[in-house]
Each structure stands twice: as structure tokens, then as C-alpha cells.
Amino acid sequence: MFVQLYLSQWREFARDRMALFFTILFPLIFISIFGLLYGGGSKFDEKVGIVLEDQGPIGPQLASAIEGLTQTPEGQDADKNVFSDMKFSRGSASDLESQLQKGDLQALVIIPAGLSDSITSGQPASVTVKVDQSSQVFAPFFQGVVDNIVQSVDQGITQSKPMLTMQVQSVLSSQIRGIDLLVPGILAMSIMQLGLFATAQPMIAMRTQGVLKRFNATPLPRWMLLVSYVAMRLTIGLLQTIIIIAVGKLMFDVAILGSIVALLGWLLLSILMFIAIGFFVAAIAKTEESGNAITQLINFPMLFLSGVFFPVTGLPDWLQVVVKAFPLTYTVDALKQVMINAPPINTPMINLVVQLGWLVVMTVLSIRFFKWEAR
Amino acid sequence: MTAIQVENLVKIYGPLRAVDGISFDVANGEVFGMLGPNGAGKSTTTEMIEGLRKPDGGSIHVLGHDVVKNVEPIKQRIGIQLQTTSLFQKLTTRELVKLFASFYKNTLPIDEVIGLVNLEEKVNTPSKALSGGQRQRLAVAIALINDPDIIFLDEPTTGLDPQARRSMWDVVSNLQKRGKTVFLTTHYMEEAERLCDRVAVVDHGKIIALGKPQALIHDNFDETALEFSNDEQLPESLLANLPGVERVQNENGITTIYSKGVARTTNALMALVERQQTELRGFTIRAATLEDVFLKLTGRRIRD
Numbered sequence: 001m002f003v004q005l006y007l008s009q010w011r012e013f014a015r016d017r018m019a020l021f022f023t024i025l026f027p028l029i030f031i032s033i034f035g036l037l038y039g040g041g042s043k044f045d046e047k048v049g050i051v052l053e054d055q056g057p058i059g060p061q062l063a064s065a066i067e068g069l070t071q072t073p074e075g076q077d078a079d080k081n082v083f084s085d086m087k088f089s090r091g092s093a094s095d096l097e098s099q100l101q102k103g104d105l106q107a108l109v110i111i112p113a114g115l116s117d118s119i120t121s122g123q124p125a126s127v128t129v130k131v132d133q134s135s136q137v138f139a140p141f142f143q144g145v146v147d148n149i150v151q152s153v154d155q156g157i158t159q160s161k162p163m164l165t166m167q168v169q170s171v172l173s174s175q176i177r178g179i180d181l182l183v184p185g186i187l188a189m190s191i192m193q194l195g196l197f198a199t200a201q202p203m204i205a206m207r208t209q210g211v212l213k214r215f216n217a218t219p220l221p222r223w224m225l226l227v228s229y230v231a232m233r234l235t236i237g238l239l240q241t242i243i244i245i246a247v248g249k250l251m252f253d254v255a256i257l258g259s260i261v262a263l264l265g266w267l268l269l270s271i272l273m274f275i276a277i278g279f280f281v282a283a284i285a286k287t288e289e290s291g292n293a294i295t296q297l298i299n300f301p302m303l304f305l306s307g308v309f310f311p312v313t314g315l316p317d318w319l320q321v322v323v324k325a326f327p328l329t330y331t332v333d334a335l336k337q338v339m340i341n342a343p344p345i346n347t348p349m350i351n352l353v354v355q356l357g358w359l360v361v362m363t364v365l366s367i368r369f370f371k372w373e374a375r
Numbered sequence: 376m377t378a379i380q381v382e383n384l385v386k387i388y389g390p391l392r393a394v395d396g397i398s399f400d401v402a403n404g405e406v407f408g409m410l411g412p413n414g415a416g417k418s419t420t421t422e423m424i425e426g427l428r429k430p431d432g433g434s435i436h437v438l439g440h441d442v443v444k445n446v447e448p449i450k451q452r453i454g455i456q457l458q459t460t461s462l463f464q465k466l467t468t469r470e471l472v473k474l475f476a477s478f479y480k481n482t483l484p485i486d487e488v489i490g491l492v493n494l495e496e497k498v499n500t501p502s503k504a505l506s507g508g509q510r511q512r513l514a515v516a517i518a519l520i521n522d523p524d525i526i527f528l529d530e531p532t533t534g535l536d537p538q539a540r541r542s543m544w545d546v547v548s549n550l551q552k553r554g555k556t557v558f559l560t561t562h563y564m565e566e567a568e569r570l571c572d573r574v575a576v577v578d579h580g581k582i583i584a585l586g587k588p589q590a591l592i593h594d595n596f597d598e599t600a601l602e603f604s605n606d607e608q609l610p611e612s613l614l615a616n617l618p619g620v621e622r623v624q625n626e627n628g629i630t631t632i633y634s635k636g637v638a639r640t641t642n643a644l645m646a647l648v649e650r651q652q653t654e655l656r657g658f659t660i661r662a663a664t665l666e667d668v669f670l671k672l673t674g675r676r677i678r679d
Contacts, residue, residue: 004477008463008470015465015501209461217427217457218478219450 001220005228013198013236023198023236027190027244034186035179035252045085046106046138049096056116058153062127063090065149066109083145100130107131107142119154141181144311144342180255181342183248184335185308187241188270192302192328194237195274196281196295203229203282204291208374216372230275237271258338266338266351270331273355276362277327283369307332312345327358378403378438378525378556379424385432386419386580393419395580396433403524406547406557408571410564410665412677416580417560418458421529424558425455438524451480454518456511458529464503468494468513471502472520479521492516492546508539515546526550528559532566544570562677564665576669583672588665595671596663598622598633601640605630608653617643626676629657631667 013019052063069083089096089105099105110128118125129146131138206212215225245263248254256263281298285291305312305319306328315323323329334351336342346354379401386394394416401407409417422428424435426446435442437449462471469485476482489498492512497505505513511531518526528547532540540563547570550557561567567574568588576584576591584591598621605628614623619636634640637660648655669677 001477004474008466008474011470012463012465210457210459211462213427214455214457214460214462217425217450217455218475219447219480220478 002224002228005220005225006232009228009232010235013232019198023190023194023240024243027186027240028247030186031179031183031244031248032251034182035248044083044138044141045087046142047087047089047104048107048109048142049099049105050088050090051093051096051108051110052090053093053113054111054115055113056120058116058119059111062111062149062153063109065153066146069145097130100132103132105132106138109146141311179248179252180340181336182309183244183254184339184342185332187244187267187335188306188328188331189303189308190240190244191237191267191270191331192274193299194233194240194271195276195278196299198236199229199233199275199278200281200285200291200295201288203279204285204288207282207371208288210374212372222372230272233275233278234268234271237275238267241267241271255340257341263335263338266331266334269352269355269359270334273327273331273359273362276359276366279366279370280362283366283371286374302326302328305329307336307345327355330354376403376439377401377436378405379407379558380436381420381424381433382435383433384420384423384430384435386416386423386428387431392580394423394430397575397577397580397582398433399575399582399585401525401556401558403556404551404554405572406551406559406570408567408574409558409560409577410562410567410571410574410669410677411560411577412562412675415577417562417577418529420577421527421558421560425453425527426450451521452524454521454523454526456514456518456526456528456531458533460510460514460517462502462513462517465501467499467501468505468516469498471513472516475517476520481522482520483522485520488516488519491519491549493542506539508535508542511535511539511543512546515543519550523555525556525558528557530560530562532561532563540566564669564677568665574665576665576672578669578673584668591665591668592663595668596633598635598663599637600661600663600667601632601634601637601644601658602661603630603658604628604656608651609647613647614644617647619643622671624670624674626670631670633663633667 048066050063050066052059054060067088070081070086070088072081072084093110096105096108100108108128108130110130112125112128115125115127127146127150129143131143212225216222245254245256249256277298281291281294285294301322303309305315305323306326307323308328312320312323312329330346330351333342333345334348334355337344337348337351377400379399381400382398384394384397385392397416397420399407409420411417419428423430424437424442426437426442426449430443438452440448442449463474466474468489472485472488476485486495486498489495492515494509494512494516497509497513502510502513515526515528515531518528531547532543535543544566547557547559551570557570559570571588573586574584574588574591575582584595586594605625609630611623611625611630614620614630614632617632617640619634619640621633621635624631624633632640632644641660644655666677669675
């Protein structure tokens with residue numbers, strides 16, 4: 001019973017060229033293009049200006065921490081420090097800003113006057129990072145790193161602990177290239193689209209076309225149908241992600257710094273979460289058309305606002321609220337952390353709890369609202 | 376023993392009483408038909424008997440089991456062809472039959488079932504590439520896979536061309552020869568007359584006539600029907616006064632005269648046509664059918 005159901009769904013999937021293209025080939029083409037575009041340079045050699053206007057103690061600490069990125073900590077291979085070839089220069093705001101405009105600098109960090117005073121008197125203060133957006137790989141990564149340095153300095157002050165080093169080190173352990181940054185995003189994207197397009201759509205189609213009704217007329221238990229449906233999607237999801245990772249590894253030597261087991265665990269969790277979300281869409285959509293609309297409504301904002309293509313740290317505050325609400329944000333963050341030790345947005349515990357939460361809530365709501373028959 | 380017992384069945388959708396107090400029995404080995412226009416409540420009744428819908432009133436027993444309370448025990452013993460069945464598009468005939476076979480404890484051999492519906496040449500064709508008639512026969516094959524005691528066929532020939540329809544009739548006749556109980560719905564008179572041992576004529580959720588097709592016709596008619604297209608040249612008042620005429624019915628520009636004396640009526644009709652200086656178009660003389668029964672009982676034709 002289960003085997004036949006599972007096999008049937010496999011055949012239906014494997015004989016559908018469109019489905020095959022979108023689930024397997026499309027992400028591979030994606031990787032290959034980006035691999036060829038960004039795969040070449042192995043280190044950042046960008047030039048960065050630092051404007052230090054703060055007279056107090058904190059500004060210089062920040063400046064030297066950022067400059068310290070080129071230093072490789074004891075016991076680590078300097079070749080593996082992705083920032084070791086970067087050039088830093090200090091100067092006045094007007095001077096360096098014109099250099100950034102001309103393209104002589106790729107980024108500029110401005111530490112404003114009075115920063116130390118503000119912080120010691122309990123007022124918020126901010127460091128400005130200006131980046132040349134044309135350097136698409138470097139800009140977001142550098143932003144993330146500076147953000148981390150600022151955070152750790154901030155923590156150092158408020159918790160009066162020794163500062164800096166630990167957050168900065170986390171990005172030092174390998175050569176991070178554009179392709180390395182992108183693979184976790186592509187994985188997350190594929191998983192989301194598996195849930196939306198390969199889970200929700202066929203289920204809605206099965207309902208509107210009466211396939212579910214026909215199954216209901218047989219002794220086949222409903223849970224068996226659902227289990228085989230999920231099992232089939234889980235298989236596709238794992239297969240798809242493993243292919244992406246394998247191709248990335250073999251063709252472009254993509255970095256996987258964390259443990260494979262942890263990576264598989266995160267993949268499994270996200271796949272299940274997005275299958276549950278797909279079921280929820282199938283539960284609330286009455287027709288294939290409305291299913292399509294809902295799917296796209298979820299797909300596009302998440303695709304662009306969850307850190308798949310660019311980091312979400314640079315987005316304005318009101319968008320941050322939206323970003324935090326998207327489950328994909330946590331998938332991307334978790335995968336980036338485990339694959340490339342990227343600067344974390346959330347702790348692993350938060351990523352785990354939020355994704356588990358989505359999984360459970362979506363499952364419960366799907367069960368509550370799911371209809372077996374079109375009306 | 377009775378295969379199906381339905382008593383005072385009711386189904387209500389909002390203001391509509393889709394099924395309004397239907398009762399009948401189906402004997403073992405009988406081919407029982409529900410005949411009526413679209414929206415008469417045929418499919419709703421069928422799906423309630425199959426256990427796919429819950430009735431709002433009445434009782435249903437299938438093979439002695441109360442379907443309203445628990446449908447599971449009969450699922451192994453009935454075969455269902457829904458009005459529209461679309462299945463996995465890219466699976467072949469054999470793969471689909473095999474899939475459904477896996478849901479049942481006892482099954483017929485896959486190839487035997489495919490043979491019963493004459494789809495041997497299409498075993499390896501994906502269901503998407505089957506014609507409408509072939510797809511319907513595949514649906515019947517799937518309904519037969521568990522060697523069911525009762526087979527439900529919901530409008531098995533709707534939308535099929537005449538040849539495909541005849542082919543489906545052969546399949547049903549074979550089932551009858553094998554001693555199966557068949558419950559079918561249709562809005563084709565000819566189909567009901569030809570296939571069914573007994574027919575329930577339904578309209579607006581009620582059974583308006585029930586019995587053997589020939590008996591239904593004879594009970595309602597000892598007349599012959601004279602039919603022609605009429606565009607008001609021959610007013611009903613004149614036609615009704617012709618000798619031998621029992622009743623005159625006008626429907627969609629077609630006049631039907633029910634006569635107990637075909638020769639007298641025809642002669643008088645021809646004379647009338649002459650006098651009115653008009654023509655008779657599409658004139659036919661035929662025996663009464665179930666269509667006439669329906670027309671007499673409801674004032675409407677089945678297919679409009």
C-alpha cells in the first residue's frame with residue numbers, strides 16, 4: 001500500500017519534465033552561473049577607509065578591531081584568512097568619501113564624534129558603514145562583519161568583559177567566496193520552493209480534480225496517504241539539497257565548515273517545516289488559481305527579504321520586523337552558520353525553536369483547516 | 376437478500392433539498408438505474424450510498440451494513456466509479472490499476488481486470504494520453520479490481536461518443552452476466568432502457584416513477600408518439616381535437632402528439648396541415664420511451 005503509493009508519486013514526479021527541471025536542474029544552473037561568476041577570487045582584496053572622529057576610548061577600539069581583520073590569530077593559517085589581503089586607510093570624512101565615490105575605496109566606516117560620550121552616558125550611538133554596492137559579494141559580507149564587531153564592542157561595554165575577538169574569529173577560518181555565500185541561500189530557496197510548489201500545488205490539484213475523493217472511496221487510510229505524500233517530498237528535498245551540495249563541492253569546492261550531520265539535521269528540519277507550510281497553503285486555498293496566488297505571495301517577499309541573495313542586516317528597521325517574521329530567514333541563517341560560519345543573526349537555539357515552532361503550528365493549522373473535497 | 380436498502384434519504388444544501396425523501400431497494404445481481412436530468416440528485420444519492428457524503432436524514436444499508444454509522448466495512452466490498460475521475464496523469468493503465476489493487480485485501484489479477492474493460496492495448500499508455508471513453512473504462516477497471524459485490528457507476532457514458540458508449544454498455548452487460556449488482560446513474564433514456572433491470576426516475580430530489588423500463592412505459596402509455604417541429608402554424612387547440620389524440624405536448628419548438636389511433640390521427644393531421652397551408656418538418660412516428668414518461672410526469676424533457 002505505502003510502497004505502491006510512494007512509487008506512484010515518484011513516477012508521477014520523475015516523468016514530469018517541468019517538475020524535474022525546477023527541482024533539480026534549476027538550482028544547479030543557478031549554482032553553476034554564480035560559481036563561474038564568483039568562484040575565481042579566493043580572497044577579499046578590497047580597500048576600506050576608516051574615518052575616526054570619536055575622541056573617546058571606544059572609537060579607536062572599534063577602528064583597530066576592524067583593521068585587525070587582516071591579522072591572522074596565532075595557530076591559524078594566514079592563507080585561510082579571507083581578509084588578510086585587505087587594505088585599510090584612515091583619513092577625513094570628505095577626503096575618503098570622495099575616494100569611495102571615485103571607486104578607489106570599496107567601503108567606508110565612519111565612527112562619529114562623540115560616540116564614546118554617548119555610550120558612556122547611556123545614549124545610543126551608531127557607526128556608519130558605506131559600501132560600494134557594485135561589489136556584491138564583499139559589501140554584504142563586510143557589513144555583517146562590522147556589525148558583529150560593533151555588537152561585540154557594545155556587549156563588552158555593557159557587560160564589562162574583554163571584547164572583540166570571538167565574533168571576528170568566526171569568519172576567519174576559511175576562504176569565503178561569493179559562491180560559498182550563495183550556496184546556503186540556494187539550498188534554502190530550493191527547500192522553500194519544494195514546500196510551496198511541490199507540496200501545496202499538487203495537493204490542491206489532487207483535491208480539485210477529485211483524486212483525493214477517489215482515494216477516500218477505497219479502504220486506504222487517510223493518514224497513509226498523507227505519510228506517503230510527505231515521505232515522497234522529504235525524499236525529493238533531501239535528494240535535491242544533496243545534489244546541490246555535492247555539485248557545489250565537486251565543481252566549485254564549496255565550503256562546508258560545520259559538521260555534515262548538523263547540516264543534514266538543519267536541512268531535514270527546514271524541509272519538514274516548508275512541507276508543513278505547503279500543506280497549510282493547500283488547506284486554505286480553494287482553487288488551483290488561489291493556491292498559485294498565495295504561493296507567489298509567500299515566495300517572492302521571502303526570496304528577497306530572508307537573506308537568500310543579500311544579507312538582511314542592512315535593511316531598515318520596519319523591514320526587519322517583516323524579516324524576523326519570515327521562516328526562511330531562520331533557515332538561511334542556520335544554513336549559513338553551519339556551512340560557512342557566517343556571522344550569526346540569531347543563535348542556533350532561536351533558529352531551532354522558531355523553525356520547530358513553524359513546523360508545529362503549520363501542522364496543527366493544516367490538520368484543522370484541511371479539506372478532502374472541493375466544494 | 377437485498378444489496379442496497381435506502382429509506383427516506385434526505386440531503387439539504389442551504390435552501391435546496393437536493394435529495395428529498397428517496398426510498399428504494401436494490402436486489403442482489405440486479406442492474407439498477409437512476410434516471411433523471413442534471414441536478415436531480417442522482418450523484419448526491421449515489422455518493423451518500425457509497426459513504427462519501429453524510430445524509431441529513433434517512434437510513435442506508437449496503438450489504439446489511441449501516442453506511443451512515445460506519446462505511447469502512449463495506450469499502451472492501453464495493454467498487455466505485457465517480458462521475459469525474461482524474462488520476463495521476465503520468466502513470467500508465469497498469470500502474471494505476473496496480474496502485475488501487477494495493478489498497479484492497481482481495482483483488483482480481485491486474486490483467487484480467489484490464490481485459491474486462493477491453494483496455495489490453497493501452498496497458499502501457501499514460502492515463503493522460505487515453506481518450507475520454509478509455510479513461511472511463513479505466514475508472515471502471517479500478518472499480519472492479521477488488522472483485523466487488525456491488526459496482527457503482529455514476530454517469531459512466533456522459534460525454535462519450537456513440538461508439539465509446541456502446542463499448543461501455545458491453546462492459547456493464549458483462550458485469551451483469553457475472554452476477555454483479557450494478558447501481559448506475561444516467562440521463563440517457565436509451566442507456567437506462569437497455570441496461571437496467573429496474574429504473575428509478577428522479578426529479579428535484581424525488582423518485583417520480585420506479586419499475587422495469589418496459590413496465591414504466593406501458594403503465595404510463597398505451598399511446599404512440601407523433602413528433603414534429605412546430606412554429607405555431609398548428610395551434611395546440613386544433614391538434615388536441617384531432618381523432619385519437621390523447622395529449623399534446625409542446626417543448627422547445629417540438630410538438631409531441633400522443634395518439635391511441637395512429638392511422639386516424641396521422642390522416643387527420645395531414646389534412647390539417649393541408650388546410651393550414653404549411654409543412655411538417657422532422658415528422659416521426661415512434662413508440663413511447665422513458666423520455667415520454669419523464670415528459671408526462673414532469674412536463675419537461677430530461678436533456679435540456
